[in-house]
Amino acid sequence: MRKQLIKRTLLYIVTVTLFVTSSLPLPAYAAKDIPLLQKTAGENIGEVEYKTYDILKYSEYEKQFAGKYTSGEFSEEISPDKSVSSNRETEISTVEGKQAVLQNSECGDLSWNFNIYEAGLYCISVEYFIDSQKASTVKRNLLVDGSVPFEEALGILFLQHFYEDNLKKHTEYGDQLRGSNMPYREWEIAELTDSSGICNQAFCIFFTKGIHNVTLAYSENDLWIGNFKVYSYREIMAYKDVKASYSLKDERPTDEIITFEAEETVAFTDDVTIRRENSSDVTVTPSSSSKKLLNIYGGSRWDTGNRTISWRISVPKDGLYKIVVHCCQNFSDGLPVYRQIRVDGQIPFEEMTSYRFPYSSSYNNVTLADEEGEPYLFEISAGEHLLSMTVKLGKTTQVIESIENAMKQLSDIQLSISKLTGNKIDPNYDYEFFKKIDGLEDNMKALSSDLADTTAVLKEISGRTPSVASSLKNIQTQIDAMIKNPFSIAKNYADLENAQTTLGTWYLSLKSSAMAVDSFYIAAKDTKVKQTRHSIWKMIFVNIRSLINSFARSYTEISGYVESDVEITDSISVWVARGSEWAEAIKQLADSQFTPATGIAVKLNTVPASQLNSGSANVLMLSLASGKQPDVAMAIANNSPVEFAIREAVTDLSQFPDFDEVSKWFYKEALTTYRYDGGVYAFPETMNFKVMFYRKDILSQYGIPIPDTREQLYSKTLPALYREGFSFCYPRDDSEFILQYGGSYYTDDGKRSALDSAEVYAAFKEETELYTQYAIPVTANFYNRFRTGEMPIGIGEFTMYLQLLSAAPEISGKWAIAPIPGMKKSDGEVDRSNAAYQCLSDVILSASKKQDQSWEFLKWWLSTDTQVSFATEVEAVLGEEARWNTSNVEAFKALPWKSDDLKVITQMLESDKEVPVVLGGYYTTRYLTNAWNKVVNNGAVLRDELENAVININKELRSKQEEYGVAD
Numbered sequence: 001m002r003k004q005l006i007k008r009t010l011l012y013i014v015t016v017t018l019f020v021t022s023s024l025p026l027p028a029y030a031a032k033d034i035p036l037l038q039k040t041a042g043e044n045i046g047e048v049e050y051k052t053y054d055i056l057k058y059s060e061y062e063k064q065f066a067g068k069y070t071s072g073e074f075s076e077e078i079s080p081d082k083s084v085s086s087n088r089e090t091e092i093s094t095v096e097g098k099q100a101v102l103q104n105s106e107c108g109d110l111s112w113n114f115n116i117y118e119a120g121l122y123c124i125s126v127e128y129f130i131d132s133q134k135a136s137t138v139k140r141n142l143l144v145d146g147s148v149p150f151e152e153a154l155g156i157l158f159l160q161h162f163y164e165d166n167l168k169k170h171t172e173y174g175d176q177l178r179g180s181n182m183p184y185r186e187w188e189i190a191e192l193t194d195s196s197g198i199c200n201q202a203f204c205i206f207f208t209k210g211i212h213n214v215t216l217a218y219s220e221n222d223l224w225i226g227n228f229k230v231y232s233y234r235e236i237m238a239y240k241d242v243k244a245s246y247s248l249k250d251e252r253p254t255d256e257i258i259t260f261e262a263e264e265t266v267a268f269t270d271d272v273t274i275r276r277e278n279s280s281d282v283t284v285t286p287s288s289s290s291k292k293l294l295n296i297y298g299g300s301r302w303d304t305g306n307r308t309i310s311w312r313i314s315v316p317k318d319g320l321y322k323i324v325v326h327c328c329q330n331f332s333d334g335l336p337v338y339r340q341i342r343v344d345g346q347i348p349f350e351e352m353t354s355y356r357f358p359y360s361s362s363y364n365n366v367t368l369a370d371e372e373g374e375p376y377l378f379e380i381s382a383g384e385h386l387l388s389m390t391v392k393l394g395k396t397t398q399v400i401e402s403i404e405n406a407m408k409q410l411s412d413i414q415l416s417i418s419k420l421t422g423n424k425i426d427p428n429y430d431y432e433f434f435k436k437i438d439g440l441e442d443n444m445k446a447l448s449s450d451l452a453d454t455t456a457v458l459k460e461i462s463g464r465t466p467s468v469a470s471s472l473k474n475i476q477t478q479i480d481a482m483i484k485n486p487f488s489i490a491k492n493y494a495d496l497e498n499a500q501t502t503l504g505t506w507y508l509s510l511k512s513s514a515m516a517v518d519s520f521y522i523a524a525k526d527t528k529v530k531q532t533r534h535s536i537w538k539m540i541f542v543n544i545r546s547l548i549n550s551f552a553r554s555y556t557e558i559s560g561y562v563e564s565d566v567e568i569t570d571s572i573s574v575w576v577a578r579g580s581e582w583a584e585a586i587k588q589l590a591d592s593q594f595t596p597a598t599g600i601a602v603k604l605n606t607v608p609a610s611q612l613n614s615g616s617a618n619v620l621m622l623s624l625a626s627g628k629q630p631d632v633a634m635a636i637a638n639n640s641p642v643e644f645a646i647r648e649a650v651t652d653l654s655q656f657p658d659f660d661e662v663s664k665w666f667y668k669e670a671l672t673t674y675r676y677d678g679g680v681y682a683f684p685e686t687m688n689f690k691v692m693f694y695r696k697d698i699l700s701q702y703g704i705p706i707p708d709t710r711e712q713l714y715s716k717t718l719p720a721l722y723r724e725g726f727s728f729c730y731p732r733d734d735s736e737f738i739l740q741y742g743g744s745y746y747t748d749d750g751k752r753s754a755l756d757s758a759e760v761y762a763a764f765k766e767e768t769e770l771y772t773q774y775a776i777p778v779t780a781n782f783y784n785r786f787r788t789g790e791m792p793i794g795i796g797e798f799t800m801y802l803q804l805l806s807a808a809p810e811i812s813g814k815w816a817i818a819p820i821p822g823m824k825k826s827d828g829e830v831d832r833s834n835a836a837y838q839c840l841s842d843v844i845l846s847a848s849k850k851q852d853q854s855w856e857f858l859k860w861w862l863s864t865d866t867q868v869s870f871a872t873e874v875e876a877v878l879g880e881e882a883r884w885n886t887s888n889v890e891a892f893k894a895l896p897w898k899s900d901d902l903k904v905i906t907q908m909l910e911s912d913k914e915v916p917v918v919l920g921g922y923y924t925t926r927y928l929t930n931a932w933n934k935v936v937n938n939g940a941v942l943r944d945e946l947e948n949a950v951i952n953i954n955k956e957l958r959s960k961q962e963e964y965g966v967a968d
Helices: 002-022 058-064 239-246 395-422 440-462 469-483 492-513 536-550 582-599 619-626 639-646 659-663 668-673 696-702 710-723 735-738 756-774 783-786 798-807 851-862 863-878 889-894 897-909 922-938 942-963
Strands: 075-078 090-095 098-103 110-116 120-127 138-144 154-158 162-165 180-183 188-193 205-207 211-218 223-232 260-261 265-269 296-299 308-315 320-330 337-343 356-358 364-367 378-380 383-392 515-523 571-575 600-606 633-634 691-694 792-799 817-818 841-846
Touching: 075 110, 098 120, 110 223, 110 356, 120 922, 211 223, 260 308, 395 440, 395 492, 395 783, 440 469, 469 492, 492 783, 515 863, 571 582, 571 851, 582 600, 582 851, 582 863, 600 851, 633 851, 639 668, 639 841, 691 696, 691 783, 691 798, 691 897, 735 756, 756 922, 756 942, 783 792, 783 798, 841 851, 851 863, 863 889, 922 942
Parallel strands: 571 600, 571 633
Antiparallel strands: 075 223, 090 098, 098 223, 110 211, 120 188, 120 205, 120 223, 138 154, 138 211, 162 180, 162 265, 260 515, 265 308, 296 515, 308 383, 320 364, 320 378, 320 515, 337 356, 337 383, 633 841, 691 792, 691 817
């Protein structure tokens, strides 16, 4: 009897549950418990246009037309009114005294037509002006007669010149502050060349006799273009011929050694990241043993191809001079670096097109000389001149191109293997790779041979065995072992993936050619320039002095400089959980902008990132307990403000009268995680976003469509990917599914979990079926697999975007982003809701006695102008990889994003819906993860696991509510 009652009760519960869930209108593909592939008929996806290029390298193009020079001189300059816009009538304006046309997205591509009278090699130069106060990357693609002549013609850079202002400022500790990098507002002339430093001179383009067309295709940012010039190429004369033509014969014009400090005499650079740096080397002048002085120029940031530094030098009389450079080149693992040297904008002779600076562990004098050590003499007239040095890759180019080719070979090998084995390779199965994959054995042998040749070249260039040569030899050994025993390929497939990563790392490293310059010496040929040596006694003295000084200063407090005429009426203490470079930029901005405007000084201290978050004991928690907390805390985790608010440790910002106005600076959803009990306890500082990344080249080659909805993903994209042996990256994100199904995490009062609804069940069901029914990889290194092409499409976040932008040059121009696939609603709109914002935030501590002053600081810091200034400064100092993802909407849009990328990112940010933070809410993530793991990995019953999760979540919510006295 009792058993029958239990059975009836269970049957009743199941019947009611099925009725409730079945009555809810759900998308077709989530309605029945059958494989996803069978759930949709699919929809037609509109054709997607991919812009890809399969073209020669410039080195191959150059060999093809080597020596085909013209017999006579040719030069034609075309005025801007003769240029042709692809989108509209050419509009001419006057800019800084010159006639010009503005090439922007509205103008589109600009073209010029001209007549060539003799077939041969020609160069192209363009007059341009960048009307921008920030460091913008201006890129254009070069097309000749409607097509791209070689790969390096894509992404040609037009660079802006910058000079450093306010050079004499020092902090209270005597440390020298960097000045502000200011753009020169002047016209430039660019000889079109590659952006990487591989080419030593301007592009040599072969034109046949007749009418030709050259186009600069718009890519990124605005550019004023003046005259366009085509001229015949002429070889640069060798030193022996140039020396014979010198009109001046005096090889001893002066007895003195003319010295120029590099950091003091620099005129300008064409990269805002290249600045004065500090060196404590005892041979560097001025000495920086007791204070941080900016006593060198260049260093680790002067490493990118075609980046130039120009110095102003002068000599007392006409004559022939040698040039000695006191420099350090210890960044390249024993390999030399190369610099192109110009005097007054001209390469004096062929040997200066790519001059070799050998590796050196310390600062040394390098005399510009031939291989026998005979100094080159430069004909220099009395007065001021411009000495320029440009990063070139020289003989390293051969190695870089070989490694790039090896990466492509390895990628093809991996793709051919994965097509045979699928995503999950069985290490114990004999796939008979060499029998079933045509050409695999030959391709692996060719790769091994190429790696051996590259290793030999590296040894020849460096005169030793650098680390990169050892790495290549190790990869070659692994490839040879697989060739000898093809059965081992499956077992050691991870070695191929690791090899791809290693090659990519060395590819980037070899393209980095850093060098630091301390000073220049200009003297007569036979005048001896003394080599400064390290003295053991001087080094001991410097180290003792540094040790003593370390006790007299704080290494967490950021020192600064405030002008003497600024009246300081108050001060606040600010803690920031960021690195010193970020903190120094904040401090300099505060000292130069905030303090003069308000009279409030800012005492800024850095703390480790985890020390400002709620949870276990940390610096902020201890400071609150001791009553020595700061006034403002910056860069704390997005879930911490509410945790602090529960403990009454942070201030409700909504109490300030202008809160509503300030809150409009951010996306409305960004404040959701900071709301508690009717108040708002923080403002967002940064924001994250989620987008879909895809390889244009691969998807185009195999005709794989980009999905706009998940229905299209299931019915079109995934089958096409799997057919070719590829896979899709779909990192787990519960919020994306729950929110799009109309579900919620918590009840309206935030006191109970709302994950027991039919909407959440359907959402969780579809999410887990991605992995159980469609074999989406549960975990994957998307960045590496995206680079190799194994995973040519998938979903990633802001960090992935920066990685690809700054650390994957081998696929530059071959990838793009799109909105994530969403759920198509009944009205035809695609819902892409997700909770990816996950920003860092800023708070005011409630115990602070300077609430109004702290509020003024917070408003200043998060304002549009300050955020743009800070973002520009950080990217200038640390490079593109430090792009500041500010939460201020207007400031975010003002940063140098690619226009197409910004549209996608903005669309995704506007789709964001954040999940509120509640008492005990940390259990939600924990138990949802447990449920997901059990369903996906162990085949557990979804409904049971979801219900167990809700029970445990509610227990913790109730426990926390009782602890803080807010339970019903």
